[in-house]
Amino acid sequence: MPDSKKYDIILDALQQLLEDRTIQSISVSEIAQKAGMGKGSLYYYFPSKEAILDALIERSYEKTLQTAKNLASQTDIAPFTRMAMLFQACQNSSTAFLMQPETPISSAQDIAFLHQKYLTRLVSELKPDLTEIIKQGIENGEIHFDHPAALAEIVLIVIAVKLDNSLFPTSPEETAETLKGLIALLEKGTDIAPGTLNYLTFTTGK
Amino acid sequence: MPDSKKYDIILDALQQLLEDRTIQSISVSEIAQKAGMGKGSLYYYFPSKEAILDALIERSYEKTLQTAKNLASQTDIAPFTRMAMLFQACQNSSTAFLMQPETPISSAQDIAFLHQKYLTRLVSELKPDLTEIIKQGIENGEIHFDHPAALAEIVLIVIAVKLDNSLFPTSPEETAETLKGLIALLEKGTDIAPGTLNYLTFTTGK
């Protein structure tokens, strides 16, 4: 088994570079330099540049995803509280890593790619957990709806897409309006008490 | 004014190449060769390779988008009929162009990019139109909901994401289930008659 510390050093280097640069503008040699090793060494640990990015994304959301997964099993907490915690965890992790503060020319392609990788992962990983939470809400009689898995996916897609503002760039007001609409639709469509989901509006705060 | 026929020849070449290849695996020289001209000529008409792709996407959905826009102004047709026509137009255009039948190695990045470009455009362009349709449904008393624009965006996002199966790959059954859930949520959440939106399930047929 190879020295796993080296993996993290490389990932750290890329993450650091990614803070104010785009993937395509970052060369493999640069990552190697930042990591303090030769380019060849990178290819000893990773098969390709893309694999490094994949691993970084994997590592970045490992923790978030894990806490989300734990949440689903904590049946003693009320469903809506857990949902709130789950969304909070999502947005904490999303903004921190993905938002490039200064994107000079950014050829659009790499940003798009980065965000999409994150989106896909988030939705597919969290869907079973949110489904579980919703199911318990249905059993408790707090939610009335016949398609828990579908509901989970719908909510996750909309939330993920809207929280990631670079996919369909909209003003903060418009994002808030969409979220408000989603809340209204959910509350009315699942017979839960109005206002129960209001915590969602807080998560839009930048 | 440059010969606009040349633009289309180049776009045709790329589209043809794109049918069984990925963007990143297609070199600019190849596009030029297929278009029957030198590489330099491409750069006389387009500033970059990405610009060619953008133009192709633009051209591919120009017609669809135009018919969708016309739909919104046809107030004599019932809102739900117009919505159905709009979705039908969406899915016809999406599958035809985006689905690469044989993607041998396809580095994920280019597919992702292509699909996302389409998604972004579809949602942002169609949102105003669908909003208009919904607003008229509200005025008619057929739909009861306070956030027409938000509803339009939510529906478009979910539909677009789910129709494009490569973003979050799921089985046809799962897609159908999600769509059924969306219909149920919409019908219950907007007080429209159950079954009114059933045409949505037809659009999932491959």
Place this chain on the structure above:
DNA sequence: AATGTACTTGACCGACGGTCGAAAAGTGTG
């Protein structure tokens, strides 16, 4: 014929992702 303009071209450039063989560092054995 001469001048100007719109268009074409492929050799060329710098940079990139990835390879490779050799060297260095680490490890176990006697």
Place this chain on the structure above:
DNA sequence: CACACTTTTCGACCGTCGGTCAAGTACATT
């Protein structure tokens, strides 16, 4: 320590790519 052997490091090198550009062609206009 010497030795064999494996693991790790490395940067010169390779092929390819997107993009540039000076030279050229085609063709009006004068």
